[in-house]
Each structure stands twice: as structure tokens, then as C-alpha cells.
Amino acid sequence: MPPTRRRFLAALGSTGTALLLPNQGVAAQSDEKTAPVLTGVRLEPFVDPLPIPPVLRAAAGTSKSQHHRITLSEFQQKVHRDLPATLVWGYEGCTPGPTIEATRGETVTIDWLNKLPERHRLLIDPTLDGAGEGVPEVRTTVHLHGGHVSSSNDGYPEDWITPGHEQRTVYPNRQPGATLWYHDHAMGITRLNAMMGLAGVYLLRDPEEDRLHLPSGSRDIPLVLQDRTFDAGGQLAYPVSGMPQCPSVPEFFGSHVMVNGCVSPYLDVEPHLYRFRLVNAANSRVFQLSLLPGQEFIQIGSDGGLLNQPVVRDELLIIPGERVDVLIDFRGREGRRIMLVNDAPAPFPSGRGLVPAWVMQFRVNRPLNPEPERAEIPETLATVPRLREDSAVKTRRLQLVEVMTANGQPHRALLDGKRFMDPISEDPLNGSIEIWEFVNMTADAHPIHLHAVHFQLLDRRPFAVRPQQDKPEIVWTGKPIEAPPEERGWKDTILCPPRQATRIIIPFSGEPGKFVWHCHMLEHEDNEMMRPYLLRG
Ligand code: C2O
Numbered sequence: 001m002p003p004t005r006r007r008f009l010a011a012l013g014s015t016g017t018a019l020l021l022p023n024q025g026v027a028a029q030s031d032e033k034t035a036p037v038l039t040g041v042r043l044e045p046f047v048d049p050l051p052i053p054p055v056l057r058a059a060a061g062t063s064k065s066q067h068h069r070i071t072l073s074e075f076q077q078k079v080h081r082d083l084p085a086t087l088v089w090g091y092e093g094c095t096p097g098p099t100i101e102a103t104r105g106e107t108v109t110i111d112w113l114n115k116l117p118e119r120h121r122l123l124i125d126p127t128l129d130g131a132g133e134g135v136p137e138v139r140t141t142v143h144l145h146g147g148h149v150s151s152s153n154d155g156y157p158e159d160w161i162t163p164g165h166e167q168r169t170v171y172p173n174r175q176p177g178a179t180l181w182y183h184d185h186a187m188g189i190t191r192l193n194a195m196m197g198l199a200g201v202y203l204l205r206d207p208e209e210d211r212l213h214l215p216s217g218s219r220d221i222p223l224v225l226q227d228r229t230f231d232a233g234g235q236l237a238y239p240v241s242g243m244p245q246c247p248s249v250p251e252f253f254g255s256h257v258m259v260n261g262c263v264s265p266y267l268d269v270e271p272h273l274y275r276f277r278l279v280n281a282a283n284s285r286v287f288q289l290s291l292l293p294g295q296e297f298i299q300i301g302s303d304g305g306l307l308n309q310p311v312v313r314d315e316l317l318i319i320p321g322e323r324v325d326v327l328i329d330f331r332g333r334e335g336r337r338i339m340l341v342n343d344a345p346a347p348f349p350s351g352r353g354l355v356p357a358w359v360m361q362f363r364v365n366r367p368l369n370p371e372p373e374r375a376e377i378p379e380t381l382a383t384v385p386r387l388r389e390d391s392a393v394k395t396r397r398l399q400l401v402e403v404m405t406a407n408g409q410p411h412r413a414l415l416d417g418k419r420f421m422d423p424i425s426e427d428p429l430n431g432s433i434e435i436w437e438f439v440n441m442t443a444d445a446h447p448i449h450l451h452a453v454h455f456q457l458l459d460r461r462p463f464a465v466r467p468q469q470d471k472p473e474i475v476w477t478g479k480p481i482e483a484p485p486e487e488r489g490w491k492d493t494i495l496c497p498p499r500q501a502t503r504i505i506i507p508f509s510g511e512p513g514k515f516v517w518h519c520h521m522l523e524h525e526d527n528e529m530m531r532p533y534l535l536r537g
């Protein structure tokens, strides 16, 4: 059993109570020495109600298009009862920003007004591509993650704007309903802008879903997960490397989990069926979630929309950038307190460091006037056709590697051995289908994300590396492992475990132009694990 799991169970067994679990602080740190971790303050879980970000949608009756002006600014926000307000960045004065709700086929135009300060609050690493001498400190560009948009509306990393300027994006929403999200994507500082709070949810609703009678209204709730570390003054603590000339760290793992911008909150629920849209908006952390006392999740959707059928799951693994759409059935649970806990497993090295266990708590009320349940758990959801391998016109084998720089500086993570500035090598033809095979040579799991498309997972295959003089040789050590049911829907971010080749099949279609593909661990992304790709017309 991995040490995190053992510690977790032991603590529960000995005390039976949440508050005494040593999930934070020095005790938890002692057996994991690999990641740079700031321990931060201890905070009591489940003392603040879950915040629900405000919703922006079209005014009633005008549902062909909507237009919003959204201001990016710096402000203070309370993240926990026992902490003074934290200085953060956000959209429209909150982080996560407002939830933007659109209906399939409705055009959404947004003017993003950058009113952030001129100086960054976190330390910039000028040795990273695009963040060097002469580049303004504070820059932003907003990307709609999972949106099928044109290149000029995609928030290309180099299309940043400085304070005092605005960026206009147009989202056509011609894709199946899904849980999308928006966040900053500025070249070389995405990890810092995201850490400050620049992220929000974008719910694309689909009239197709109406016939399913899924929970709706106040029983359809986005849950944005982010790990953070706070100093005693309540301010964000983000680590720096030991080298002043290149302060960036290879990964970030915080000591607490925030849900919708609040540390380990609680939510009062009715004994009914609920729908939760989980978004992993953490910089680097993989979450493995379960409910205590034991209860299952009914997963209905993934990144790109609904699955074919619901999948019952005891545990949810959710990687940075990924979304999981689940139902939780609180019927018959009156009076219970159910905890959502994280126990990122040891085999995924990107979950290492402190393992904050408490995500949130559900308090199931005993209603005075119980109402009948109107929502249902459907038997079938959507029709996601399986793409056939032989429909692909090209297969690209792309290695994920980590290297030391020549002067012994911290490692860079690279996609196929190339840096962002190297000439474009991935240039799929619009309308064609390709297979991309991510051969992960590193010891880390990487969440790989492609912009502007959705794809399907084919399989993952374990391999070993036989060292050769100059070119290491790959030796398969097992058969391909087929995509499990929960990964058979449309994906835009895929887990690439270490020493496995992960194959995805991608239908490229849209407006030709330049996009990016990258690792969604933001520290990796900023440190060269991002590449442009050209959708050729
Ligand atoms: Cu969620 Cu390129 O990003």
C-alpha cells in the first residue's frame, strides 16, 4: 500500500474524526522528499460554505448570441474563516471567475479588459522562453480550454496583452455540450497567472441533454479544484528554486485544496440527486477522489461532453486540465456528513509532495417537506462513435522527455525533444484524422492537452528502455491496454503515465491556423513542454 494511503487509513482508524488527521504539516511531509514543498499554515476543514461563482448568461429570450465585458483585476478574497483575506487576481472581482453559460449554437463574444497591476506579485523567471529581458511583467491572454475556436480567438500564448488593453474573443459554441473552462495562457508566466487566480468555468449547455432529466438548477454545480499553500498572513506562498537567476520550480504541490476558491468548504445538500462538474484547475496536482463513508460517483461525462453510458466509480482520478462530470446520489442519506477526500496515489509521481486529504464535505439535510425526485440516472447518455484506427491518415510518435540544460540548470521538459521556438513539426491537414502516440520516457505522469479539438484514447502500452550507445531503444513489456469506459468519451487532456506509450486518435476539423499542444502541468508548460501545431487548410 502506498504510504499516503496507509497514513490516511491509519489516521481514520485511530480517531474516527476529520479534525485530528495529520494531513497537513510536517508529519505528512517526512516520507516524501522529492518535490519543493512549502508547508504553510494548518487550517480546519469544513468551516466555510462552498462559494458558487456568479453566472453570466444571455438575458432571457435572447439566446442567439451574448456579449460580455469581463475585467481582470487584483483584489482581496477570503479563502478560509481563520485567514485574513488573500490578495488574488480574478475576473469580475472573483476567483474562480464568473461561470459563463452558453447554449450550443449561440455565439459568445467577450471583451477581456486587463486592469491588473503593472508588477507581478510572483517572481518571474527570465530564463524561460517568452519571459525574458524587455518583456513586460504582467501579460495575459485568455484561452477557452476545450473550445472549438479559431486561432485568433484561442488565446495563443504569444498573443498577450498588457494592463490597460483588451482582448476580444468570439466563441461559436458549435460543439456538443460540455464542461469547459477558461484560464490564462501567457507565454512563460501561465503558472504564475493561474496561481494568482486567473481561471473560471464555461458551461456549454446542449438542448440534446434536456430529454435525460439530469439534475439542474441549484443541483448542477461546478467544483473547481486548486491546491494552494498559504503563509500565516493568509497570502499565497509559491516556492522558488534555490537559484536566484532562475527561480522557477519544476512543479507545484500545495498543502490545501480549494474548491471554488475556498479551502475545504462544506455544502448543504438535500437528499436528492446532484450533478457536479469537477475541474482540475491545479498547477501540477493530480487528484484521486473518493467519498467517505463509502459511496460511489456516477460519471456521466468527461472533457468533451457526455459519455455513452454512466460509469459507476469508487474513485476518480483527475489530472490537471481535465473535467469529470458526475452524479452523486444523496437519497436516503439524510443526516449524513459525507466527505470528498483526495488520496493521490504514489504510482503517479505528479501527485507527490504533501497530500491534502480534505477536499470538501456534503451535509445532507433532513428536509421538513420532502419533495419528490424529478431527476434521473439515465441508462444511456449520448452517442459517441468510436473512431476506427484505420481511418487515420498519419501516425506521429512523439516522445515526452526531461533534460538538464547544459550549464546544470534545472531540467526542461520537452515535447519530442523540441522547444517552443523550434520550427513547427506537427501540421495536420484540416479534415483529416491522425493518431498521436505519446511515448513517455520520463518518471512523471504528464497530462497532455491539444487545443481546438477533441480526441479519443485508443490505448496505453507499457515499455522499457534498453540503453544503447546514443539512441535508447524501446522494448514493449506488455500488450496495449484498452481505454477504460470512463475514458471512452471525447477528451482534450489525456493522462500519459510514465514508461507507457499513450495513443490518441484525433479528427482535425475547424478553421486552419496555429494552435498549441502542451503538458497541462503549468510548471512544465512554462518550462518548454509546449509546442505549436499548424492546422493546414
Ligand atoms: Cu487549459 Cu493550453 O490549456
Ligand code: CU
Pocket (backbone or CB within 6 Å): 413, 444, 445, 446, 447, 519, 520, 521, 524, 525, 529
Ligand atoms: Cu508535464
